[in-house]
Amino acid sequence: MKIIINNSCMVPIYEQIVDQIKSLIRRGELKENDILPSVRSLSRELKISALTVKKAYDSLEGQGFTVTVHGKGTYVAAANRELLLEEQRKELEADLEQAIQKGRRYGISDEEIRSLFELILEG
Amino acid sequence: MKIIINNSCMVPIYEQIVDQIKSLIRRGELKENDILPSVRSLSRELKISALTVKKAYDSLEGQGFTVTVHGKGTYVAAANRELLLEEQRKELEADLEQAIQKGRRYGISDEEIRSLFELILEG
Amino acid sequence: MKIIINNSCMVPIYEQIVDQIKSLIRRGELKENDILPSVRSLSRELKISALTVKKAYDSLEGQGFTVTVHGKGTYVAAANRELLLEEQRKELEADLEQAIQKGRRYGISDEEIRSLFELILEG
Amino acid sequence: MKIIINNSCMVPIYEQIVDQIKSLIRRGELKENDILPSVRSLSRELKISALTVKKAYDSLEGQGFTVTVHGKGTYVAAANRELLLEEQRKELEADLEQAIQKGRRYGISDEEIRSLFELILEG
DNA sequence: GTGGTCTAGACCACT
């Protein structure tokens, strides 16, 4: 589990965990019936509160991506990777569209928006 | 002052006010030395607490967009177009960066992100 | 009455009026039994609210520098110019001392404080 | 945290808190990454509203002296000595300027003001 | 009338 927490960005930690586990499932690095690290071990590994990891796992289970078996652990559910991919793509699309619309409301030209985008993407 | 409060979204009310007043300044609907509605009248109009409006006005003043005169009112500050443009550009940059980072967390390649971006921008 | 209002500084307008009339009395430009401009005329002249002028006159009367005769006007009281001078000097002394002490608390050297003072006085 | 609130003076409570925390940082009693008392605990300790403490903390963060992490607490920011020194110098400058202006409003000559200043500084 | 401060308590999100 190579999960990276960015404490300085404004995305909540539990959401970063959810996003990255979804990504691992989509890419096939986590397959159906694979077991996730325990709440405690992951919290130790990431040096964050166990409650935060728990919140992420709860969210994943609520969305149907995992199944928790009491006393045993949390397992990857029978996931529809295609569906997941489509969902994530749509989420990204929505975010990008919202950003672009905001830029246009601000009177920033499409050319400027594009160059800004490329600047960030290239790093 | 046509300010619209969306209570159902997660953006704080005072921030919605700040954004919309900035927008009015940018679009020239509020000009230098124009007076903003009083804290109390706007709070009455929007049916929200006066403190919430005050918080918005404090934020605007802190960012240099307005000047408050005790006992008189809050006025649009001078020479803020440049400031506003820079500010908005940074805001757009932050939004784009966040979207890109989310895409990467989802394991979507930069190429895919770029093509999605172009699709939205062109479409 | 050459009273100058500085709207941009943080001293309340009514206090500026009080200070300057005290100064006129001290310098002998306003003598015992001289009549002050009416509230209305001074408010017109300074382009400020009549209530603000009234507040200044009330303050002066409260401190014993003027006497108001209903229906006639406001007159300079039998003033003790020496006393006034001493009072104002002490007030200035207190302000300067407080500023110097604050600077020292901040760890700023006397030399720096002095050069800052000279800069402001000359500038 | 030995913060003392003076209810009888006209300086707002939140500003007194801001000033004293800045002072603690300047004197090194609060170092980089130190955590400030929580809003609630300080409000309990000082027997004031939590909102008042929050306003002080917001001000400190706005001025770059602290960093607030949601759900964790408020921490002393890095590299603020320079900032603080500049800030304090400006504060002293404002106080001195105000004193000088008051002296001039009182009709006291610059020479008199200077000699008074020197008297206090040397004395 | 205006803005400035403060209270006491509520509900929410994050850890």
Next chain:
DNA sequence: GTGGTCTAGACCACG
């Protein structure tokens, strides 16, 4: 537990 927002109402100072 933490901070973040919001309310409804109070009192003060300035114009």
